[in-house]
Amino acid sequence: MSFFKKDPLQIIVYQSYGTNSHFYIRGRALQDENINLERRNIFSLFINSWKRFESDEVKNTSLTITLPNNYKIETITNNEGYFIVEKNIDNLSKLTNTEGWLNFEISYTNSNQGRKINNKNRFSGELLIPSKKAEFGVASDIDDTILHTGVISKLKWRLLINTFFVSPTKRKALVGASHFYNLLHLGKTGKNANPIFYVSHSPWNLYNYLDHFLKNNNFPKGAILLRSASNIFQKKPLQEKPQKQKEIINILKTYPNLPIILIGDAGEHDADIYIEIAKNYPNRIKAIYLRSVLHSKKMKRIELLIKNYTNTEFIIVHSSKEAILHAKKHNFIA
Numbered sequence: 001m002s003f004f005k006k007d008p009l010q011i012i013v014y015q016s017y018g019t020n021s022h023f024y025i026r027g028r029a030l031q032d033e034n035i036n037l038e039r040r041n042i043f044s045l046f047i048n049s050w051k052r053f054e055s056d057e058v059k060n061t062s063l064t065i066t067l068p069n070n071y072k073i074e075t076i077t078n079n080e081g082y083f084i085v086e087k088n089i090d091n092l093s094k095l096t097n098t099e100g101w102l103n104f105e106i107s108y109t110n111s112n113q114g115r116k117i118n119n120k121n122r123f124s125g126e127l128l129i130p131s132k133k134a135e136f137g138v139a140s141d142i143d144d145t146i147l148h149t150g151v152i153s154k155l156k157w158r159l160l161i162n163t164f165f166v167s168p169t170k171r172k173a174l175v176g177a178s179h180f181y182n183l184l185h186l187g188k189t190g191k192n193a194n195p196i197f198y199v200s201h202s203p204w205n206l207y208n209y210l211d212h213f214l215k216n217n218n219f220p221k222g223a224i225l226l227r228s229a230s231n232i233f234q235k236k237p238l239q240e241k242p243q244k245q246k247e248i249i250n251i252l253k254t255y256p257n258l259p260i261i262l263i264g265d266a267g268e269h270d271a272d273i274y275i276e277i278a279k280n281y282p283n284r285i286k287a288i289y290l291r292s293v294l295h296s297k298k299m300k301r302i303e304l305l306i307k308n309y310t311n312t313e314f315i316i317v318h319s320s321k322e323a324i325l326h327a328k329k330h331n332f333i334a
Contacts, residue, residue, distance in 0.1 A: 006114075006116075010029075010032040010117075012028050012030060014028075017130075017197065017223040020093040021088055021091075027106070028077070066105045082204075102126065102128075103126055130195040130258065133192050136286050141265060143200060143201075145263060146181070147210075148171065180327070181220055183334070195222065196221070197223045199247050249277065264289075266295075270290060287326075288312055
């Protein structure tokens with residue numbers, strides 16, 4: 001966003017997931033407004049936040065994806081600059097690394113866009129195809145599950161301050177969380193490469209911010225699954241499921257033979273969502289971990305909710321250490 005020069009163009013590819021025969025990616029074509037995630041002063045952080053949500057999309061534009069074997073796929077961005085590519089392609093696993101990541105390139109099909117294109121019009125993307133060594137997957141919430149956010153604070157004021165006025169380099173992970181997630185990723189053999197799916201109700205505008213936080217705090221690489229900012233304030237039909245629930249159900253359908261561990265917190269509706277998923281997908285949920293919160297009313301509600309629940313291992317944990325001990329006891333990790 002500049003009144004004096006044209007911002008260059010970029011393409012952001014969100015880390016997604018697929019299978020040996022199913023290529024599925026999401027991303028967005030945008031103007032690069034030079035958001036520096038290392039900035040820490042209040043004014044710069046506010047400007048960064050403004051740029052994130054006042055993003056200038058590149059709409060209705062053709063893009064070309066190139067796989068490592070030079071196979072090419074064409075797509076077009078929508079009116080908000082987003083694109084989704086879903087295509088059946090055989091033997092994708094042959095193109096992945098030992099952790100199950102398929103690296104590819106994406107570019108503007110027409111390099112003559114009337115302005116500079118960053119990276120010489122070559123942008124990288126990654127797709128997670130779980131390794132055959134994987135014994136289970138992990139679908140985890142982000143806010144107040146691994147990242148101190150303040151979702152339960154009155155009027156969400158702490159959430160707003162943390163999101164808009166705190167650099168991702170200064171955001172605090174819950175103590176021991178990254179260690180627990182790395183142990184889950186490694187599994188009981190230390191070489192399982194169990195896939196991680198970070199699922200949040202945060203908007204895609206915060207993708208780079210959250211990706212930076214995860215890397216900065218040494219969390220294992222995983223698919224990052226958010227939602228469109230335009231959907232946040234739309235009134236949904238009562239029967240429509242939350243985006244987080246839809247995403248986890250899609251993971252279960254994508255990998256019908258892969259058990260899933262669900263991790264969330266007691267602050268919002270994770271318990272309700274996870275219990276409903278476990279009931280609808282019997283024998284698919286290996287365990288549910290719910291982090292406690294400092295809110296007696298919310299904790300009482302959760303305790304009553306799970307009082308007679310016996311379908312799945314459901315554990316309220318007060319620390320990562322407690323979760324690790326449980327996971328070791330049940331042979332999830334070494």
